[in-house]
Amino acid sequence: xxxxxxxxxxxxxIASDPRKAVEDYKKKTGKGAVGVMPPYAPEEIVYAAGFLxxxxxxxxxxxxxxxxxxxxxxxxxxxxxxxxxxxxxxxDNLDAVIFSVVSDTLKCMSDKWHGKAPxxxxxxxxxxxxxxxxxxxxxxxxxxTYKLEQILKVRIKEEALQNAIEVYNANRKVMRxxxxxxxxxxxxITPAARHAVIKARxxxxxxxxxxxxxxxxxxxxxxxxxxxxxxxxxxxxxxxEPDDVLDIFQEFGFGIxxxxxxxxxxxxxxxxxxxxxxxxxxxxxxxxxxxxPFATDPLKPRGQMIIDLAKKHGADAVxxxxxxFCDPEEWDYPILVKEFDAAGLANIMIEIDQEVNSxxxxxxxxxxxxxxxx
Numbered sequence: 001x002x003x004x005x006x007x008x009x010x011x012x013x014i015a016s017d018p019r020k021a022v023e024d025y026k027k028k029t030g031k032g033a034v035g036v037m038p039p040y041a042p043e044e045i046v047y048a049a050g051f052l053x054x055x056x057x058x059x060x061x062x063x064x065x066x067x068x069x070x071x072x073x074x075x076x077x078x079x080x081x082x083x084x085x086x087x088x089x090x091x092d093n094l095d096a097v098i099f100s101v102v103s104d105t106l107k108c109m110s111d112k113w114h115g116k117a118p119x120x121x122x123x124x125x126x127x128x129x130x131x132x133x134x135x136x137x138x139x140x141x142x143x144x145t146y147k148l149e150q151i152l153k154v155r156i157k158e159e160a161l162q163n164a165i166e167v168y169n170a171n172r173k174v175m176r177x178x179x180x181x182x183x184x185x186x187x188x189i190t191p192a193a194r195h196a197v198i199k200a201r202x203x204x205x206x207x208x209x210x211x212x213x214x215x216x217x218x219x220x221x222x223x224x225x226x227x228x229x230x231x232x233x234x235x236x237x238x239x240x241e242p243d244d245v246l247d248i249f250q251e252f253g254f255g256i257x258x259x260x261x262x263x264x265x266x267x268x269x270x271x272x273x274x275x276x277x278x279x280x281x282x283x284x285x286x287x288x289x290x291x292x293p294f295a296t297d298p299l300k301p302r303g304q305m306i307i308d309l310a311k312k313h314g315a316d317a318v319x320x321x322x323x324x325f326c327d328p329e330e331w332d333y334p335i336l337v338k339e340f341d342a343a344g345l346a347n348i349m350i351e352i353d354q355e356v357n358s359x360x361x362x363x364x365x366x367x368x369x370x371x372x373x374x
Contacts, residue, residue: 003219004188004216004219007219008197011196011197011199011212011213012192012196012200014203014204015195015199015202015203018054018202021200022054022093022094022203023093025204029205031052032052033094034046034049034053034095034096034098034117034148034152035054036055036056036097036098037056037099037100038057038263039238039263040100040102040124040289040294041099041100042141042282044165044167044282045145045148045156045282046098046148047206048160048161049148049152049154051095051152051154052204052205054094054202054203055202055263056082056091057078057239057263058078058079059085060081060242060354060355060356061080061081061085061354061355062355062357063355064080066087067080067081067083067084070083071083071105071108071109071112075105075325076105076323076326077325077326077352077353077354078238078323078326079105080354081354081355082109083109083112086114089115092116092117094115094117095151096118096120096152097117097118097120098119098121098144099113100121100123101121101123102124102294103294104327118151120144120147120148122140122141122144124137124295125140125286126295128286128287128289128295128296133283133286134280137286138277138279138280138283141279142279158278161278162278167206167210168206168272169272170206170207170210171207171210171268172267172268172269172270173271174213174217175213175265175267175268176268176269178216178217179258182256182257183256183257183258183313184225184226185220185226186226186228186232186255186256186257187226187227187228188220188223189220190246190250190255191249191254191256192243192246192250195240195241195246195264197213197216198263199263199264201267228255229253230255231253231317231373231374232257232314232316233249233255233257233316233317233319234256234258234309234310234319235261235318235321236302236306237320237321237322237352238261238262238321238326238329239263240261240321242354245350245362248359248363252367252369252370253370254319254366257313257315258310258312258315260291260305261321262294266292270285270289271285273288290302290305291305293328293329293331293332294328300332300335302332302336303335303336303338303339306318306340307343307345310345315345317347317348318340319347319350320347320349320350321349321350321352322350322351322352323352324352324353333349346369346372346373350362350365
């Protein structure tokens with residue numbers, strides 16, 4: 001097995017069993033872990049506290065039963081699976097859980113959380129582009145910091161926050177490099193492998209993840225040019241899981257050259273800006289960030305951003321991965337389709353459901369789409 005395969009295997013092991021990865025981290029370091037609800041909690045504050053920020057992105061759950069007592073059946077699939085895991089005690093190894101109420105579902109989930117870990121709730125301002133948004137969010141982050149200090153019994157200092165931002169910016173940079181290199185080596189980095197490299201960053205120290213991905217990038221730079229003969233696509237949505245979906249992409253000759261996915265490159269496409277005050281830097285990141293339905297922008301730049309991404313990487317098509325019952329994503333979809341069609345960019349929508357029992361409908365749609373593109 002070559003070095004590329006070794007690194008991908010290591011990261012895939014972490015991504016495939018987040019609970020074990022967190023437990024291994026705690027045993028190795030003696031530190032604790034704090035859950036961050038998707039999609040944009042300020043992980044740097046947790047990292048500065050000396051705790052591991054852990055992404056809470058659900059899992060393939062079938063059937064979902066307990067969560068039905070707390071969430072309506074039309075709540076998004078990812079929210080249903082997270083609540084089911086919580087009620088099964090899956091998150092009981094966390095020391096706290098942070099909620100940002102960027103959607104109606106998250107607003108009610110924070111009130112209904114019954115886990116052992118204390119819940120801390122804060123608000124991302126949705127009128128993001130006005131001057132008042134930054135000081136508002138700074139105060140939200142300041143309160144969040146104070147509450148975490150009380151729960152975790154630590155002091156979160158400015159120096160630690162600034163260092164955490166630099167650690168995270170370094171990871172963002174190396175992940176952007178990986179995404180571009182992976183697009184040049186679609187024969188080596190399959191859709192599932194690409195996802196595993198990105199997903200692992202949610203369940204390990206960002207500095208350690210950066211080292212591994214830097215080593216992977218070095219190997220990809222040395223590798224010969226790809227002989228990939230399939231179709232090059234950009235994915236967009238909240239999440240593209242489980243791996244069965246990504247394996248179907250590979251089965252029918254699709255390689256992912258770039259993504260606009262909430263738990264993937266939306267997390268690292270923009271660095272936290274420079275500044276003297278760490279919380280202000282983090283607040284400005286939210287103001288500068290664009291292209292996600294959870295970050296309101298009446299100008300709706302997402303479609304053009306994806307079109308530009310497809311042009312940059314010579315993509316043949318866009319695959320919209322629609323999380324079942326995710327209202328913010330569904331509201332964007334008619335606009336996206338109109339803009340993709342006007343730009344002459346082939347596109348298809350598939351539904352992502354973490355409770356699904358069969359992937360044959362997705363397989364049929366992807367196979368048909370492959371035939372159309374051919």
